[in-house]
Amino acid sequence: xxxxxxxxxxxxxxxxxxxxxxxxxxxxxxAPAALLFAALVLIPLFLTALLSFNQFDYATGxxxxxxxxxxxxxxxxxxxxxIFLRTFRISALATAICVVIGVPEAYILSRMxxxxxxIFLLVILAPLLVxxxxxxxxxxxxxxxxxxxxxxxxxxxxGRMRLLYTEGTVxxxxxxxxxxxxxxxxxxxxxxxxxxxxxxxxxxxxxxxxAIVRVVAPxxxxxxxxGSLIVFGLSASAxxxxxLLGGRRLxxxxxxxxxQYLSDLNWPMGAAVAALLLIANLIVMLTYxxxxxxxxxxxxx
Amino acid sequence: xxxxxxxxxxxxxxxxxxxxxxxxxxxxxEFVSLLGPSGCGKTTTLQMIAGFVExxxxxxxxxxxxxxxxxxxxRGLGIxxxxxxxxxxxxxxxxxxxxxxMQRVPKGERKPRVEEALSLVHLSPYAKRYPRELSxxxxxxVALARALVIRPPVLLLDEPLSNLDAKLREAMQFELREIxxxxxxxxxxxxxxxxxxxxISDRVVVMEAGRITQIDQPYRIxxxxxxxxxxxxxxxxxxxxxxxxxxxxxxxxxxLAGIAVPVEAAGLSVGETVTxxxxxxxxxxxxxxxxxxxxxxxxxxxxxxxxxxxxxxxxGTLMVVTxxxxxxxAEPGATVGLEWSPSVVRVHRGAMAEAxxxxxxxxx
Ligand SMILES: Nc1ncnc2c1ncn2[C@@H]1O[C@H](COP(=O)(O)OP(=O)(O)O)[C@@H](O)[C@H]1O
Ligand SMILES: [Mg+2]
Numbered sequence: 257x258x259x260x261x262x263x264x265x266x267x268x269x270x271x272x273x274x275x276x277x278x279x280x281x282x283x284x285x286x287a288p289a290a291l292l293f294a295a296l297v298l299i300p301l302f303l304t305a306l307l308s309f310n311q312f313d314y315a316t317g318x319x320x321x322x323x324x325x326x327x328x329x330x331x332x333x334x335x336x337x338x339i340f341l342r343t344f345r346i347s348a349l350a351t352a353i354c355v356v357i358g359v360p361e362a363y364i365l366s367r368m369x370x371x372x373x374x375i376f377l378l379v380i381l382a383p384l385l386v387x388x389x390x391x392x393x394x395x396x397x398x399x400x401x402x403x404x405x406x407x408x409x410x411x412x413x414x415g416r417m418r419l420l421y422t423e424g425t426v427x428x429x430x431x432x433x434x435x436x437x438x439x440x441x442x443x444x445x446x447x448x449x450x451x452x453x454x455x456x457x458x459x460x461x462x463x464x465x466x467a468i469v470r471v472v473a474p475x476x477x478x479x480x481x482x483g484s485l486i487v488f489g490l491s492a493s494a495x496x497x498x499x500l501l502g503g504r505r506l507x508x509x510x511x512x513x514x515x516q517y518l519s520d521l522n523w524p525m526g527a528a529v530a531a532l533l534l535i536a537n538l539i540v541m542l543t544y545x546x547x548x549x550x551x552x553x554x555x556x557x
Numbered sequence: 558x559x560x561x562x563x564x565x566x567x568x569x570x571x572x573x574x575x576x577x578x579x580x581x582x583x584x585x586x587e588f589v590s591l592l593g594p595s596g597c598g599k600t601t602t603l604q605m606i607a608g609f610v611e612x613x614x615x616x617x618x619x620x621x622x623x624x625x626x627x628x629x630x631x632r633g634l635g636i637x638x639x640x641x642x643x644x645x646x647x648x649x650x651x652x653x654x655x656x657x658x659m660q661r662v663p664k665g666e667r668k669p670r671v672e673e674a675l676s677l678v679h680l681s682p683y684a685k686r687y688p689r690e691l692s693x694x695x696x697x698x699v700a701l702a703r704a705l706v707i708r709p710p711v712l713l714l715d716e717p718l719s720n721l722d723a724k725l726r727e728a729m730q731f732e733l734r735e736i737x738x739x740x741x742x743x744x745x746x747x748x749x750x751x752x753x754x755x756x757i758s759d760r761v762v763v764m765e766a767g768r769i770t771q772i773d774q775p776y777r778i779x780x781x782x783x784x785x786x787x788x789x790x791x792x793x794x795x796x797x798x799x800x801x802x803x804x805x806x807x808x809x810x811x812x813l814a815g816i817a818v819p820v821e822a823a824g825l826s827v828g829e830t831v832t833x834x835x836x837x838x839x840x841x842x843x844x845x846x847x848x849x850x851x852x853x854x855x856x857x858x859x860x861x862x863x864x865x866x867x868x869x870x871x872x873g874t875l876m877v878v879t880x881x882x883x884x885x886x887a888e889p890g891a892t893v894g895l896e897w898s899p900s901v902v903r904v905h906r907g908a909m910a911e912a913x914x915x916x917x918x919x920x921x
Contacts, residue, residue: 452642455609458629459636460656460707470655474646 301534308527317521326528336512336529340536343509346423346498347491350430354487357431358438359480363472365439366446380439388433392500395429396420399501421503429497434490438483445479446472481548485541492537509533560585560743561606561711566615568601575601577767579615583711588737588744590754593764594790599747600639602764603713606745608632620710633660635704635742639716641696643688649675649699650684656707674706677736694725701733705740712737714746718753730756751791755779763787779836785905788834795840795875797833798909801825811904813872816850822904832909837865837876839901842887848894854887868895 308326310319330336365376383391399405399419406416419425449472457467498508507515509529516526559582568576576598583589591599604610606617608629616625624632635656644652653674657667675681678698688696697717704712717733718726734757737744748754754761755775763771763778771783782788785796799811799818809825810817811833820833845851852870864886866877875895879886887893 450640450642452638452640453644455607455629456636456638456642456703457644457655458609459607459632459634460703461630461633461659462655463630466659471644 304527305531307524308531310524312522312524314522319524326525327532330525330528330532339507339509339512340532342423342506343492343533344536344540346427346430346508347488347494350427350434350491351484351488353427353431354434354438355480355484358435358483359442359473359476361435362439362442362446362476362479363468365443366449377443380436383432384436388496389500391433392429392496395425395432396501399425420501421506423502423506426498426502426506426508429501430491430494433494433497434487437486437490438480441483441486442476442479445476449475477548481545485545488544489537489541492540493533559583560587560620561745562616562618563602563606564616564618566602566605566617567613568598568605568610569613574767576605576612579764579767579769581762581769581772583743583745585743586741588734588746588757588759589762590746590748590758590760591762591764592748592751592754592791595749597764598767599749599764600715603715603745603747606711607634607636607713630659633707633709635707635709635712637697637700637704637712637714637717639719641688641700641720643696643699643703645688647687648684649680649686649688649691652688652699653703653706656703660707670706674702677705677739678702693721694729697721697729701736705736705742709742712742712744714744716748717746719748719750726750726753733757763790765790782834782903785832785834785909788903788905793837793876793878795835795837796909797835797872799831799833801827801829801831803827808899809904816871818849818902819899820902820904821899825904825906829906830908832905832907834903834905835875835897835901837878838863840875840877840895840897842866842877842879843894843896845892845894848896851892851894854889854891854893857886857889868893870895 307319309322309324311321311323311325312319361380365373365380368376397403401416401418401420403419405419409415409417453475454467454472457471458464462470493510494508495510495514498506499511499514502508502511510533513526513530513533516522516529520526561583563579563581566576566579567574579598579602581589591602593599601610605612608624608627608631612625616623618624619632644655647655650671653671654667657670662670672681672684675684678701680695680698680702683691683695683699688699691699697720701717714733718729721729730753737757746754746758755778758775760772761775761778762769765784765786771778771787773781778787779791782791788794789796797813799813801809802812802817803810804825804827807821807823809820809822811820811831812818813833818833825831850870850872852868852875854866855869855874856867858865859881860878862881864879864881866879866887868875868877877895
């Protein structure tokens, strides 16, 4: 095979000589990262996708052949549909609460002066150092029938309440775990903000609130957007929190996948649910990204 | 009574006095510049007028009203920030319109006023662009239009031209002054560039380490700098240490390394140590016999409209600037005479400071 000369003119003479001398350099240089990505992400994903099309025999537990039956049964079964809906409802709520709490938190953080700023940044990041499982256990002890919260409710004469194994608890715990993932991107985009821009708004007579809404918020929207995507994605595929705080009844998609793999041993079904979660997640996130970012691309570049 | 009045304004940051005891009166319609080296407290002063920094002491009055503790968003001043601080997510039109919106100007009235402001700065065709789609000079003009559209009593400019390249900066200097004349807004500008301050201000306020050292018209500051620091900071100067040998009423004779030089300065006493300042363009090259002293051309630099010579002589190396009038310049190595008129020599009492930054500490 003979090499063909590219018919489009290179952008600059400099690039031209580079391309002539090392035509394969970009490939070589990106190869390690590409291989790692393929080995760790694409191959397992591909195998999971393959698995989801296999037939499953309950008697022998063997998998073989090709079928769409798992997808069909997930998509038509009310049980699964409800779990998917619940997962996205919980994730959306957790994301919304993270925005409501995390954005002001990041703003206040960025307005602090230095010793305090470092201390509070550490306070916000510290939970990341503790395993999610440990934190979930913490919540279950706190909210359990014999936990301090119920003890306090009893003391005030309100009476014991069932706090564990409710959607509310799962959302609260998710917000707790996900908050740093909202605060950090928002904080980063606040760092890039010229403080004079807010001062400018004030100098033209804007109140502090108006300045934040009209001038600061639109500029940190990209940060809020990426924070939301991270929080939503992680929440929708969260496993430990719903597993430990949602109990047997209140399942989310990731816990169902786990059950299919390890309790029912129906691996193809688990794989199909996982694949559908991935697709649904992608659709939700891309739509959101389109809606918000498309609106602001020209302005903020 | 003056329109904008700062009285004994002081700002301390812990042990550091960023601005110390600054008093300044600005008349209505006047263009005043705060000039000084970086870190001397110019921005801090401006921010106290704007209301972003609260003075530790002193009062600020605007049109007779005490605004020292008034909130920034209640002062109604027009501010152009050094970084321009345009709203990046708004079009040029919306940027300019923002201040009017905050003043609750009805929508129908806003549009003509924004258009008027944009045409004042020659940006009418760019109303629909976003700031990042504009050049530096255009952004600067949006910032100016945005500040002027609200018809502020005072316009505050913080190094408005420092982010522009030399050519554009010069053009904008004149444009800025022209616009200011047209709208007649009282203006306070901060700059570290003496050429900028001189070319467009009615009066220049020289600041040094947080204090005002001279307030005067631009040419007076150049010709009659009150401190040695100012004569060094403002343009080039030759500083010569000497001793007073005779003093007669309005004049005196100063001995510079044994050479007697007449000066016009009252109140000197015999034996006093003084420093003479002579601007390089006030020295004239002559044939050796005609000069007050002679020297050798050590070096010469071509500056386009001028020649800059370094002349080695009995007083050390002196700078001399002559106009490039087309005549043949002196050759390096040639012996020349130097002469000057006694009236161009400025006398500062006391010994010469070693370096400009030392002067800054001594006088500050
Ligand atoms: N917020 C602040 N905290 C502490 N020091 C400050 C603050 N703002 C300014 N300064 C100090 O005050 C002095 C004057 O600063 P500034 O007014 O910005 O100078 P200029 O504008 O003349 O360059 C500087 O030494 C600067 O470090
Ligand atoms: Mg400054």
